[in-house]
Structures are given as structure tokens and as C-alpha cells.
Amino acid sequence: MIFVDKGPCPQEIQEDIDAQKAKDGWDEIPEIPNAEQAKRLREEFFDALDKTRIRTELLKRQHGLCVYCMTRVENDSDSAVIEHWYPLSKSKQRALQYANLFVSCRGGEDRDANGHRRVLCCDAKKEDSIIQLDPLNKDMMDNIVYYSDGRIDIAESYGTRIVRNQLRQNLQNHLGLNGKILNDGSIISDTETEIVKGRRDAFKEERDLIEELEQMGELTQERIDEEIHNLLSQNPRESFVGVKLFVLSQTL
Numbered sequence: 001m002i003f004v005d006k007g008p009c010p011q012e013i014q015e016d017i018d019a020q021k022a023k024d025g026w027d028e029i030p031e032i033p034n035a036e037q038a039k040r041l042r043e044e045f046f047d048a049l050d051k052t053r054i055r056t057e058l059l060k061r062q063h064g065l066c067v068y069c070m071t072r073v074e075n076d077s078d079s080a081v082i083e084h085w086y087p088l089s090k091s092k093q094r095a096l097q098y099a100n101l102f103v104s105c106r107g108g109e110d111r112d113a114n115g116h117r118r119v120l121c122c123d124a125k126k127e128d129s130i131i132q133l134d135p136l137n138k139d140m141m142d143n144i145v146y147y148s149d150g151r152i153d154i155a156e157s158y159g160t161r162i163v164r165n166q167l168r169q170n171l172q173n174h175l176g177l178n179g180k181i182l183n184d185g186s187i188i189s190d191t192e193t194e195i196v197k198g199r200r201d202a203f204k205e206e207r208d209l210i211e212e213l214e215q216m217g218e219l220t221q222e223r224i225d226e227e228i229h230n231l232l233s234q235n236p237r238e239s240f241v242g243v244k245l246f247v248l249s250q251t252l
Ligand SMILES: [Zn+2]
Pocket: 066, 067, 068, 069, 070, 071, 104, 105, 106, 107, 121, 122, 123
């Protein structure tokens, strides 16, 4: 995961949202809807928004990557889904709140299962869970760590033990970012979309680059800063860019 610098809601999107909220029926839905009301909220109000416009804007802010797993997504509804960070079924206001919307990949649910049970991630895994892992919280996102085996985790120095446990639960159980795991945290199967392998490969690629620079006597802070700058300037950014940025941040 990587920090999303979202900025304010663009005016055209806000006008679209305001127009939906002015429609008949909005006031009848309570802040915390029941299942039937949540269905109405989605179909009559949220689905009536100009999704292409919202997805385009969000993807620009997310540099073309899934907000959770950092895989590259295309700007179409086959590849990407507009995801409610705080579940639509649990808050009417946040169902149509720009700050609450992100683009997620399809998490493997679009893949052919071939008769086996798919290991899902991201939006497909999260469903209606409320999570604390917040892509708008820069300090929290800067404390996401990666290991050479592809695992994603939260830094041991971040927050209290209770907070860390909660965030680990989010990463593993609610978002499925470490694939299928045992109770002790060991990974037994990657996700359908192979994100553990993707992060492992990105980690190794960046490690190899650093080693190479070191051997050539070119490993300087300046060179590292340049590499960080290059990775952040890509548009769209490459999949798993956060892993490479992490490896670089740990160098020198
Ligand atoms: Zn994803």
C-alpha cells in the first residue's frame, strides 16, 4: 500500500454527488441502512453517478495502481472497481463521499477458478469490513514494511501493540494481501493475482540494483534519491512500486 495524495473533490464530481442527494428518496434512507435500503442506496444513488469520471480522477491520484495491492489497473469497469473504504452498507453519507472512494483491482474474482477455490484480495476480499488501514494517512502508509519473501506488514515501531494487531488483521484477513495464511502468519498460498510473488520480485529487483551500484562504487545518497524520484515520477507507476521505495528507504 502507498499513500494517496487525494486533494479536494473536483467540482464536477461534487455537483454530480449533490444532484444525487437532491433526488427523491435520499432523505428516506437512514444513516445506517438495512440490507434493502443499502441496495437502494447503491443502485439508485451511487450507481447513478458518473463512474467513469470518478474512476478517471481517482486513478490519476493513485497513479494507475490498485489502492491496496499496488497492481496496475486499467481505467475500465472490467479491470477496476470503485471501492468504498468505509462500507456503503454502513454509512449513507460516506456512500457518496469522494474522500471515501478509491479504485481497487478486482482482486482475482474475475479470474477463472478452474474448479479450485480462489484466494481473493483487495475489494473482493474486503466486502463489508470496516478497516483502520488508511491510504490517506501518510504516517501510517510510511510505516508499511515489506520482506524479501514478499510479505507485507506494519512496522514494529508503529503505534501500540493493539493498533499494530488491528492493522495486521486488516492486511491479512480483511484485504488478503499475504494470500492464504496459517494462524502463525506463514503464507501457504499466494493470491489468484500473485501479489506476494509480485512483491517478492520487486524486492529482489531493487536489491539487485543496489548491489550492482555498490559494486560499481556508485551507491550514494544522491543516486538513491534519484531512483526514488524516478519511481515516483512514473505515470502510471509500475506495479508494486511501494516495495521498491521501501527497499530504497532502507538503504544507506
Ligand atoms: Zn488490488
